[in-house]
């Protein structure tokens with residue numbers, strides 16, 4: 230993919246849920262660097278403040294829980310107040326929990342499905358009225374929705390639900406000239422393992438994952454950000470699709 234020219238997204242207004250770290254923050258940075266204004270969300274004020282600092286004046290950081298329907302309603306009000314209408318929506322907030330199937334609890338199952346599938350569904354529903362004709366919605370799915378990987382069965386199911394929603398919402402928003410696509414990351418270096426398990430286990434799991442990916446490495450969040458920008462703004466003849474950014478992990 231060619232690097233984007235300076236100011237390519239000037240004047241564009243973009244909402245990114247889960248924009249305070251990892252893939253969401255890398256996408257916010259890429260878009261701001263190219264002239265867009267972004268509104269990012271997250272659940273942790275300190276992380277949001279740091280991201281806002283890093284992004285500069287073309288970014289607004291809003292504390293908002295993707296698991297709360299009231300929170301999503303309030304987010305829609307805030308977006309309307311800040312931007313009026315928007316040109317792209319990146320529904321990226323999500324969590325991972327590594328739990329063997331045998332010991333999965335109802336609580337963790339519900340947490341995963343609520344944040345990763347229900348929240349995104351209602352985020353699109355509540356923000357759709359603010360999307361301009363010609364705009365793009367991008368949902369973050371995962372390579373896991375087409376693979377059988379141990380320890381993440383409920384997470385994988387939540388992302389498979391999101392992949393399905395991508396098709397249905399693309400169909401329903403088509404009359405308004407809004408495209409809906411998904412970006413499907415493989416393992417991306419966002420410290421997700423380090424934050425999910427003890428250091429030694431994270432190193433061991435990381436090495437195992439690298440061996441299973443044809444490119445034998447983790448992806449960089451920027452590599453996903455480029456795909457998101459493409460799907461949101463440039464893929465004007467593409468809707469209902471899922472674009473893998475996974476070092477070949479789901480494809481070869």
Ligand SMILES: NC(=O)c1ccc[n+]([C@@H]2O[C@H](COP(=O)([O-])OP(=O)(O)OC[C@H]3O[C@@H](n4cnc5c(N)ncnc54)[C@H](OP(=O)(O)O)[C@@H]3O)[C@@H](O)[C@H]2O)c1
Nearest residue numbers: 247249250251252271272273294295322323371416417419
């Ligand atoms: N990294 C990978 O290897 C990988 C692979 C495939 C798919 N993905 C997906 O990519 C997306 C981003 O993940 P990442 O790796 O960049 O992880 P990350 O660095 O942990 O970022 C997750 C973002 O989502 C936010 N978030 C989590 N729960 C939220 C909630 N209930 N309401 C609002 N915001 C919430 C986080 O904010 P707080 O920190 O404040 O909670 C953070 O901004 C997720 O959907 C993940 O499932 C990641």
